[in-house]
Amino acid sequence: MSRRDPYIIRRLNFRKVVVVTLISLLLVILILFAFITESDIPFNLQNRIRVHREHPSLILVDLMPAFVFILLYPMHRIMNRAIGEYEDRVKESQMIVDRNTKFARELSEGEDPEPYPEMIESELGKALRMIQLNIKSGRRKEKEQTWIAEGKDIISKILREYHDPGELSYQILQALNGYIQATQGAFYVFDEVEGRLTNTATYAYNRRKYVTQEFRIGQGLVGQCAYEMDFIHRTEIPDDYVTITSGILGDRKPGSILLVPLITNEALQGVLEFAFINPRIPKLTIQYLLELGEIIARTLLNLKLNLRTRELQEESRQLTEVLRRNEQQLQENAREMQSAQQKLESANIQLENKIVEANHAQSRLHLLLEYASEVISIYDESFRLTWISPSVINILGYTVEEMMGGKDMERIGRNDVVRIRKMLEQLKESPGRIEQLEYSFIRKNGERIFLRTYCRNMLEDSSIGGFVLNTTDITESKQVEKEQRLKSRMQSLSENSLDLIMRLSASGMIHYVNPVVEDYTGIAPGSILNRSCGDVAFQKEFAELMGRILSEMNRRPVKKNLQATLPMLMGEYRAERILSVDAIPEFLDGELETILVVGHDITEAKRIEKEIKVQNRKVQDSITYAERIQSSILPEPAHIRKAFPKSFIYY
Template structure:
């Protein structure tokens, strides 16, 4: 019994201990559960905070990407603006070296940014202008923030020469720039516009003081302009007829008929017209007549006839002289002699040619008293131009054409600085056609001229040659080189089917001692010799090759003697001109 009781008591104690332990564990479990619940709540709170933070980060990233995209677009816009800007922005450091240039340089000058930084910036502006730029930098260094302006010529990548204006600011003190800031603009067009405006002003002044009658009339017959001389022919002051229609003004019938004819013909065919009209004039108690040569010139605006310029030149005196000349046919020879003196005075003096080319000669032998062949010489700042010119015919016709050629060549060379030999020939070709009215339908003349045109550059060992049916012979170190020129004359009629090609400009390097010879066809075409043949170009080459050691004076004497001997008893067929030059 006691054993059983003891076991019962023992089991009871054990159960009691187990219950106590279980309660303790349950209490710990409940506490742990509560703590876990708290921790879970904290974790959930942290998770919510992390989600919120992640959302904020995502929004921030989106905003950042938007800002970056906006900055990229702004940078692209800035680059496009700089690339297509009308000016070039550049920066030079304190040593005068280019460190930055805006992309617009490609569109304005044709060079890339790298080409400019590599040296094209100063190379293509010229040595003197580069020196001026360097001196400007030196002056500006002394005054921070100071600005100076500079204008200079620049050669684009295409080879075209333009004018640039540059504003230079000293920004060496600026931490962002640390150099000279340059803003450069192409002013070529503005200079051209200013020049045109000056020319228009001069033309107006010339018109106001001209002795020619000048009217500008609209296509509908309204007089926009009349110069003062109009009053002498119409008895109407310019102020009383301007901005009025022709139908409102009681002009004399002859003058009214003239203007009506011009308007009606221009309405049908707006091309330049030339008319002559005889106007009755009242001079006090006397009645007389004046003859006007009238040019009617259409003026267009966007291919539509806008106005007609009417220029009337008083040729009464010219007509009177023309009649007198017809009466004085018996004095033709005297006139020819006088013309010879005039031609001699106008043609370049041989001494002027020899001053430019000390080792040179001109073998000039007209067939008649006056000549259609002539030597031409013109000096410019950088070049000597010299040509052997052969006008159509000889005698009086050739001499008259020679004066046309001489004056046109002088004018073209004076007005076109640095014109090449080829371009000069081409422009002369067009001007001769205009002067002889060969650019019109049914021209009355086919006359023109052949020539060998040479341009010797003063500062370079090179010469330019262009030939109109005439060659150039170069004798250098005993060898002959022949430059044949173009198969094309100066002036004359256009070929109806064959398109014209501009004259070729040939550059020929010059070495000391080189001898150049060019001549008109009067030399090779002269008949004579033992068998009555032409002198020929081959004989000229033969003389040069057989006597390479001759000096220029020796060649001069040899050709004179050889030509005279060759001609013998034959008559001279044409004017002759041979020019020799040693450089």
């Protein structure tokens, strides 16, 4: 529809109204003409006036054009208004179509247009928005894959150019530190014979560091990464990390640490360790390092095999030369064989010593697990406990045999058991994913403690074949959080309040009182804090009030209002104060944690209320007495009306 169409339609509608009105006027003239002609009188003004006088109903016929115009003109206005509204809707639709067209054109040209608010009101707009989101998602994924591919190309080029393990590890660290924006990095190569991880290169703050360190399997974070053959990402760095687990950080503590094992054909070849300033490491960086780890591990394995091959070739060449030179010297060869026999015996002795060292290392590992600060446990695919570290006896109070016998789930609340099983069910579908869960546990001595468990799905790892749970005791941190929470709540209350404010635990321990408590009890706040209500020498009435509050709150924890009368000494006189007390329960995780007690002195209000009652009673007595006097003096109203029929009584 063009812009002139509504205007033309309006004019046509108005013309129709005029035409119909003219037709009705012509019809009136024809009716008058026929009526006068039928009466055989001339058609003139005088005859028409005479006919109207004789027949007044013809006046209604004359007014018919006016009635037609009055009837059609409002309809014409309504139609014009409808046309205007239709025009507005058409313009709005055209504007939305133009915006969608512009949005689609910019999207097709590779731009990222900004969506407008009315876009989601139409199906086309929703479809264009979904197309934009899909394009952005595809570009992001393509950018991530390109970033990973470019990083692999950089490292692959280094792997092709360098063949010395030391120089190769340094070049890899130098390239990776800049590519993943790490501040420090270390490269550890695994020696299968010695069973150790040796630091071959360290790179920090764009400078090469000369650090020599070794870790055994399971020792520190480097050894733990090698033992688990999985990456480790830590954001909570312990203060003693440098002396226990790290070899590259010096006296500085990073925001986060990432350790990636170098594995090929299920064999460990080394470990990469990186430190970052930021606590958050992008998942794309972890994915890139995991994919790159296999490539580096395969190259390290090839370098080791080539080095061993060259060594064997050199030894073979030397042996051939020796045999060729000494071919005719049998006696000397015999002596050499005897010497070789002696070397073999020495090698056997060394091997036995290594076995003893391995046993000692196993014993040390057992001791470390026994006195560790966390409990490590493994559950199979059916959620049955298959292994638990010896440290459980120090942390939970139960032996390994008792935990294997079912104590692992018996001493946990029913809801927490359901949460643990639900977490394991979710992890069962997500290999390599890590979940965290906090719950309470009852130790063997009956003490309730709080535990935090990190669970990792390692069902696909043939050496473990289950879920690995790392559990630590967080009871002390929970208590600190609770104390801080209670303290922060109390700080929000006004210390200058005239009301009595107290916060009690469910067992009666007093966590907070404001200075007004001294006015009611005569005891300073410092002598009350962090003490049980039963241990404080309150007055009998105040102690009974506290006992009543604790009893009713533990029985049914809902808000209650109580009143208590407390004695008060004013010099030699003894008075009473009436206290209105509101007891408000406070919950944590669905359990009663604390009770907020707010007391307000209503002595003056009670005194005023009592005085009002006395005054009301006096007024009522006066009214009653006046009525009695009036009834005794005046005759009955019936007698008065009988004596004075046309009178009335005014009191």
